[in-house]
Amino acid sequence: MSSRTLILAAAVLLPAFTAAAETTDLATLPSPENSITQGWAEARANRSVDGNPLRVGGKTYESGIGTHANAEWPIALGGEATALRGASGVDDEVGEKASVVFIIEGDGKVLWKSPVMKKGDAAQPFAVKLDGVKALRLVVNDGGDGSTEDHGDWLDLKLEHSGKALANYYKEITVETAALAWTFSASQGKLEQRRFGLKSDPDKTRAPGVYAYPDYIDRNADVALLEPTLDVLGADGLRNLALRYDSQEVTKEGGKTRTDIRLKDEVSGMRVVLHFLAHEKEDVIETWCTIVNGSKEAVTLLRFDSFAFSLGGKDLHLTTFRGGWGDEMNWSEAPVSTGLRRIGNQSFTHPTHGYSSSFVVSEGAAQEESGKVVAGSLAWSGNWHLDFQSEYKDAVRVSGGIHPFQPQHLAAGAELVTPRLILTVSGKGKGAASRNLHRWAKHSGMRQVEVTRPVILNSWDGAYFNFDEKRLLAMMDAAVKSGVEMFVLDDGWFGNGENARNSDTAGLGDWQVNREKLPHDIQWLAEQAHERGLKFGLWVEPEMVNPRSELFAKHPDWAVKLPGREQRLGRNQLPLDLSKPEVEEFAYKVVADILDRYPGIEYIKWDNNGHLQDAGSQGAKPAGQMNMTTEMTRAYYRILDRLVAKYPKIIFQDCASGGGRAEYGSLPRHAEFWASDNQNPLKRLQMHWGYSHFFPPMSWGAHIAESFDSGKFPMKFRIDVAMTARLGVELDPSHLKADQLEEMRAGIEVYKRLRPLLHAGEVFRGVSPYAADVCSSAVVAEDKARAVFFAFRTKDHGAAKEGRVKVPGLDAAKRYRVSEAHVGAVRHVQAGSFSGQELMEQGLPLSWSTGPESAVVEIMAE
Ligand code: DGJ
Numbered sequence: 001m002s003s004r005t006l007i008l009a010a011a012v013l014l015p016a017f018t019a020a021a022e023t024t025d026l027a028t029l030p031s032p033e034n035s036i037t038q039g040w041a042e043a044r045a046n047r048s049v050d051g052n053p054l055r056v057g058g059k060t061y062e063s064g065i066g067t068h069a070n071a072e073w074p075i076a077l078g079g080e081a082t083a084l085r086g087a088s089g090v091d092d093e094v095g096e097k098a099s100v101v102f103i104i105e106g107d108g109k110v111l112w113k114s115p116v117m118k119k120g121d122a123a124q125p126f127a128v129k130l131d132g133v134k135a136l137r138l139v140v141n142d143g144g145d146g147s148t149e150d151h152g153d154w155l156d157l158k159l160e161h162s163g164k165a166l167a168n169y170y171k172e173i174t175v176e177t178a179a180l181a182w183t184f185s186a187s188q189g190k191l192e193q194r195r196f197g198l199k200s201d202p203d204k205t206r207a208p209g210v211y212a213y214p215d216y217i218d219r220n221a222d223v224a225l226l227e228p229t230l231d232v233l234g235a236d237g238l239r240n241l242a243l244r245y246d247s248q249e250v251t252k253e254g255g256k257t258r259t260d261i262r263l264k265d266e267v268s269g270m271r272v273v274l275h276f277l278a279h280e281k282e283d284v285i286e287t288w289c290t291i292v293n294g295s296k297e298a299v300t301l302l303r304f305d306s307f308a309f310s311l312g313g314k315d316l317h318l319t320t321f322r323g324g325w326g327d328e329m330n331w332s333e334a335p336v337s338t339g340l341r342r343i344g345n346q347s348f349t350h351p352t353h354g355y356s357s358s359f360v361v362s363e364g365a366a367q368e369e370s371g372k373v374v375a376g377s378l379a380w381s382g383n384w385h386l387d388f389q390s391e392y393k394d395a396v397r398v399s400g401g402i403h404p405f406q407p408q409h410l411a412a413g414a415e416l417v418t419p420r421l422i423l424t425v426s427g428k429g430k431g432a433a434s435r436n437l438h439r440w441a442k443h444s445g446m447r448q449v450e451v452t453r454p455v456i457l458n459s460w461d462g463a464y465f466n467f468d469e470k471r472l473l474a475m476m477d478a479a480v481k482s483g484v485e486m487f488v489l490d491d492g493w494f495g496n497g498e499n500a501r502n503s504d505t506a507g508l509g510d511w512q513v514n515r516e517k518l519p520h521d522i523q524w525l526a527e528q529a530h531e532r533g534l535k536f537g538l539w540v541e542p543e544m545v546n547p548r549s550e551l552f553a554k555h556p557d558w559a560v561k562l563p564g565r566e567q568r569l570g571r572n573q574l575p576l577d578l579s580k581p582e583v584e585e586f587a588y589k590v591v592a593d594i595l596d597r598y599p600g601i602e603y604i605k606w607d608n609n610g611h612l613q614d615a616g617s618q619g620a621k622p623a624g625q626m627n628m629t630t631e632m633t634r635a636y637y638r639i640l641d642r643l644v645a646k647y648p649k650i651i652f653q654d655c656a657s658g659g660g661r662a663e664y665g666s667l668p669r670h671a672e673f674w675a676s677d678n679q680n681p682l683k684r685l686q687m688h689w690g691y692s693h694f695f696p697p698m699s700w701g702a703h704i705a706e707s708f709d710s711g712k713f714p715m716k717f718r719i720d721v722a723m724t725a726r727l728g729v730e731l732d733p734s735h736l737k738a739d740q741l742e743e744m745r746a747g748i749e750v751y752k753r754l755r756p757l758l759h760a761g762e763v764f765r766g767v768s769p770y771a772a773d774v775c776s777s778a779v780v781a782e783d784k785a786r787a788v789f790f791a792f793r794t795k796d797h798g799a800a801k802e803g804r805v806k807v808p809g810l811d812a813a814k815r816y817r818v819s820e821a822h823v824g825a826v827r828h829v830q831a832g833s834f835s836g837q838e839l840m841e842q843g844l845p846l847s848w849s850t851g852p853e854s855a856v857v858e859i860m861a862e
Contacts, residue, residue: 020082020160026075027063027157030170034185034194038071038140039147048091049151056089057122061155066091069100069150071140076188080165081130086157087123088140093151094119099143100152106133116143123155130160173248175259175276177283180425182276182309184212184261189244191263196309198372198427210310210391213263213274213289217242227340227387229305229399232270233407235297241268255280269295274307284440286379288420293410298623301408306401306418311374313363316396318388319430321356321690326678326708328659329356329690331770333366336388336396344385344403348612348629349543349575350660357384357663358694360430361396368431368765369808374398375426375433377694379664380419382633402630406615409623422664430693431808435762438696445664446699447644448651448671453698453726453759454535455483455748458605460490461679461707462732465502467492468517471734473528478733480532482741483748487529488537488605493518499549504609505572508544509551511590526600537603537651538594542587543636544573544610558583560628562616570610571657577617578635579628588639595647602649606640606670608656633665640669653701662691662700672699672726679705679730681713681721682794682852685769688724689777697779698759703730704744713852715740716824717792719747720854723758723822724777724790727751743824750822750856754788757781761788764809769794773851776805778859784811784836787859788821789844791828793851800850804843807859812837814861818844821858828855833862 027045029035036043041050048054048066055061064086067073088102102114104126111133114124130136140152159165172194174183183195191212211218211226216239219228232241243263251258261274271292278285287307293299319333320343343355351357358377360366366373378384378400386400401418402408410416422440426432442449457479463471476487493514495507500514507514513521526536545552545559547569552559559574561567567574578584595601617628624631644652654666655674662673673695676687684702691700702725704710704718722728727748733741751758758779766776773795780787791805810816814836820829826849834844839859846855 020162022161022163024159024161024166025063025157026154026159027065029166031172031185032065035170035187036065036067036071036073038068039142039150040068043067043071043073048093048153050093052091052093054153054155055092056087056153056155057120058092059123061123061153064153064155064157067140067152067154069140069142069147069152071152073138074188075136075138075166076168077130077133077136077161077165079132079134080163081133081136081159081161083128083130083160084136084157085127085160087125087155088114088117089121089123089153089155090117090119091151091153092119094149098149098151099145100150101141101143102152102154103139103141104128105137105139106130107135168245173259173261175257175278175285177278177280177285179283179427180285182285186245186248186261191243191245191261193310196311198425200427201372213243213272213308215241215243215265226389226391226397227399228303229308230272230291231301231303231404232268233300233302234268234295235299239302241265241270243270243272246271264294269293270299279440279444282424282440283426283436284422284424286420286422288418290415290417291410292415293412296412298409298411300626301410301416303404304401304408304416304418305399306378307421308397308399310391310395310397311361312395313372314394315364316394317362317365318396319360319362319366321358322354323356324353325657325660326676327683328353328662328676328678329687331686331690331768336361336390338390341388342385344383346383346403346405348382348615348632349608349610350656351381351384351665352662353657353660356690357386359386360433360693361388361398362430367429369429371429373426373430373433375424375430375437375693377422377437377664378419379422379668380633381636381661381663381665382629384419406629407626408630409626411623419665431764434693434765437694438763441664441667441696441699444668446667446671446696447669449698451651451671452755453672454485454603455752456486456488456537456603456701456703456728457484457733458488458490458703458728458730460539461703461705461730465492469520469525472525474734475732476529476532476534478736478741479729480534482729482733482745483752484534484729484733486535486537486603488539488603489522489525490539490605491541491607493522493538495549499546506546506548508541508546508573509549509576511540511594522594522598523600526598530600535602536600537605538598538601539605539607540591540594541607541609542590542639543576543578543608545576546573557618558586560612560614560616561618562614565614565616568613570613573610575610575612575632577628577632579617579620579624579631584635584639587635588642591639591643592646595650603651603653605653605655605674608661637665637669644669659687662695667695667699672701675700675702675725678708679703679710679718680708681710681718682769683708684721685775685792685794688721689765689769689775692763692765692777696759697725697763699726701726701728703728705730714824715743716747716822717852717854719744719751720790720822720856721792723751723754723856747822754821754856754858757786757788761786762809766806766808773797774803774805774846778807778809780809784809784814785861789855789857789859791846791855791857793848793853796851798850801848802845804845806841806843807839810836810840810859811861812840816859817862818857818859820855822856826853828853829857
């Protein structure tokens with residue numbers, strides 16, 4: 001007898017099996033297209049691969065699965081099945097070239113194999129015993145001659161089992177908001193992403209095989225060599241991790257839905273919970289994960305990303321924002337290239353100076369009000385990375401979290417909660433994506449949204465370290481005349497004797513008032529401000545120390561240091577090692593004591609001006625050394641969380657050498673961030689353009705100044721640029737000439753009148769400051785009854801010019817009354833009445849003299 005007849009005989013002669021509790025027709029299982037991988041097209045239930053009724057050897061079958069070689073269908077049975085019966089054959093829809101072999105495998109062994117089957121052959125029946133089989137695999141191969149026309153059908157597949165065999169066969173989990181659907185399948189342990197994108201988008205389906213959270217073993221994912229999102233080095237030196245779906249939980253809270261998907265690895269004991277917090281109305285999802293070491297020994301996390309998702313689309317573009325001190329948030333857009341693109345930060349304390357941790361991926365070049373866009377922002381104030389990896393078929397895999405260059409120690413039983421990614425999608429351009437993020441930020445991403453942001457005079461650029469009480473009072477007097485509402489005393493008010501803070505070389509850490517400069521102390525100064533009708537704020541930098549300080553002399557081991565190495569300074573200072581509980585407590589007490597001692601303070605500017613270059617925690621054990629930087633970031637959060645809980649009315653500003661911490665890890669603990677030390681209005685227009693993609697304009701400070709060549713620009717231009725964010729002043733107003741002070745006052749008065757709308761309204765960006773020499777934006781009330789429109793002519797062409805500039809975001813059907821709100825020497829806009837449609841499509845007529853100039857226009861529905 002040939003081996004072929006033997007196998008067939010064995011199949012046909014099989015005795016009746018043990019009685020099964022349940023019989024399932026496998027054609028009724030969900031989603032064959034996602035469960036079966038095959039060489040061409042998609043597997044179908046009860047149809048051939050071409051979509052015809054199943055027909056083999058001239059006979060039609062009601063039930064079965066139409067596939068195409070080479071196909072593979074894994075089914076986990078968990079030892080709960082007893083038999084599989086059915087038949088197989090080549091579908092009659094194909095030509096003569098078809099030749100197919102059907103194989104049934106159990107736990108890697110061939111249980112049944114058909115002969116090479118051709119078109120017209122009668123279906124081959126089988127009845128295969130499965131007792132104890134855990135992994136069943138149904139294979140359709142090409143018979144060794146290539147897969148042309150190899151349409152192979154599985155027919156009448158009946159699985160006999162205990163009732164539990166298919167419990168984990170296939171489940172879909174969808175995390176969704178009004179417009180976004182992010183769907184996963186949990187199929188026999190594998191958690192894969194099925195779809196990510198707009199619900200309305202027909203191309204949203206992703207191919208099977210894309211792991212939702214690729215671990216070290218599954219990083220290959222059948223599509224490309226992807227970086228793992230979790231890579232764990234065990235105590236045995238192995239990276240032995242394969243996460244499998246365990247369970248999920250969905251809870252609702254107001255307009256938010258939280259989905260937790262639990263993964264586990266039976267072999268290593270590691271567990272991961274993927275978290276998704278969906279904000280339905282805002283179309284925003286916060287996503288992060290908890291990594292639990294469920295093994296008996298400590299492990300090292302080599303890579304421990306917060307999230308991963310795959311985005312499909314044609315001609316995908318990636319927009320990132322790079323920069324440095326005084327040069328934050330420079331726009332940079334390029335098509336997504338093949339391979340891996342990584343942006344990130346390793347400076348620890350200035351996470352967003354080199355690169356912003358916010359990004360946009362768009363189909364084609366990103367447009368303001370059209371096109372598909374995904375925008376994200378990583379909420380972490382330490383080292384971070386974001387990876388953009390090309391996948392096959394026009395897709396990009398986005399993943400990221402804490403930067404893996406500093407691996408983490410995770411003790412047995414311990415867990416690590418990763419930072420969150422704030423994510424949104426839009427089918428109407430990046431403008432809508434920004435507005436989604438702004439809406440989210442106003443309830444979850446920043447503090448004190450309901451508090452009117454005061455117009456601040458910050459002393460830094462006006463006085464630097466060179467002040468005494470007399471000078472500060474003169475600044476206050478002039479500030480009051482210009483309509484300023486709060487005086488903030490910046491750096492230089494503390495340290496005594498040889499450690500007096502008269503430059504950045506000494507004093508940090510010695511938080512006692514400098515008795516020479518301020519003999520009456522801070523509370524007196526606050527009262528002086530109050531007497532003038534000003535609020536009062538103070539600058540602190542509690543995370544740092546100058547080696548020239550009493551603090552350093554007393555606690556040299558509180559500063560970071562690598563053993564045997566010189567301590568390299570940045571701006572003459574060192575980071576305090578907040579991974580030590582006593583140092584964390586010290587930094588907390590610095591600010592708490594100041595606020596208790598000086599109850600006149602209403603605002604704290606929290607600064608951080610040094611990079612962490614040499615991460616070493618003096619005296620710490622290896623585990624503490626490895627986790628030092630993340631622990632320092634968490635300590636920074638804990639300190640602020642305690643402070644804002646104890647002093648809920650104090651406004652905190654997040655500053656790190658300008659815009660070094662412009663991200664949603666810090667911002668929820670503050671009311672605003674300091675966007676940059678550079679107040680040059682041209683530079684600021686570009687920065688504001690960038691920031692506005694992710695942050696509402698009320699969340700960052702922009703000051704009228706003279707530094708960075710700002711003084712060369714007309715006062716009105718500087719004021720109008722500052723109005724597009726939270727306006728303040730950063731110069732010594734007592735040095736201004738009377739007409740300049742008056743000009744500033746008039747501008748601030750306009751700002752104050754428009755402020756409620758500017759901070760509550762929705763932002764519509766118009767023309768980019770990178771694109772043309774007249775750039776524009778509008779802030780529009782939600783009901784579209786009012787708007788403020790900004791237009792800036794950025795270059796001095798030495799010639800007058802007229803032209804229309806489109807006003808975005810209005811209601812085309814409304815009629816609007818238009819008037820210039822902030823009038824300077826030249827009138828740019830003639831008051832008049834326009835239809836919304838005309839303003840939006842043809843634009844508002846503007847006349848310019850020579851530039852640089854600005855127009856602030858009020859638009860009211862009639
Ligand atoms: C950096 C900040 O960005 C400035 O505004 C100022 O506060 C200085 N630090 C003070 O040292």
